[in-house]
Amino acid sequence: MRPAWALLGLCCLIWRVTGGPSGDFCSQIHNSGVKPGFPKTIKTNDPGVLRAARHTVERFNNCSNDIFLFKESHVNSAMVQIVKGLKYMLDLEIGRTMCKKTRHPSLDKCDFQTNHTLKQTFGCYSEVWVIPWLHEIDVPVLHCH
Ligand SMILES: *[C@@H]1O[C@H](CO)[C@@H](O)[C@H](O)[C@H]1NC(C)=O
Ligand SMILES: *[C@@H]1O[C@H](CO)[C@@H](O)[C@H](O)[C@H]1NC(C)=O
DSSP states (O other), rough: HHHHHHHHHHHHHHHHIIIHHHHHHHHHHHSSSTTTTEEEEEOOOOHHHHHHHHHHHHHHHHHOOOOOOEEOOOOEEEEEEEESSSEEEEEEEEEEEEEEEGOOGGGGGGBOOOOOTOEEEEEEEEEEEEEEGEEEEEEEEEEOO
16 A cells, blocks of 8 residues: 555656646645645545546456456545546556456456465556546556556
8 A cells, every 4th residue: 555655646747747836736725725636635435536446347358368367356545626527547456357358248247266276466556637627537657557
């Protein structure tokens, strides 16, 4: 959990430096009680968080060479930030399922591996960007270890 939050801090710092309108950004925060664009902690069972977690594993599965699909097993913590839509920042765990990738089954029907040789879990940090009015969902950041 520590490394992910350290990373999160770093990412927000970078975002502020590179993406934020530097001077205005600070005065905006100072003047407004709403604090637009500030990341805030959100419940890990929030429907938006669960959808973001699912998008994270879909991206992971698209990028992995594993013959089995992975599925989200636990969301440790989540933050959300308003940036042209919603940007979720997740610290989650994913695990290998018994579903083979080639069969393209729905992840809901996939159970986690029970075979000790095949069992595998990863801790991941992901950023999932949802722009509802464009029906766009992107996973610009995904680190698993
Ligand atoms: C994964 O790949 C499938 C098929 O190529 C695509 O439909 C889907 O949008 C991709 N998902 C993500 C999260 O990249
Ligand atoms: C677990 O998986 C390994 C590798 O596929 C296989 O050789 C082994 O027989 C499996 N064990 C059980 C108990 O199914």
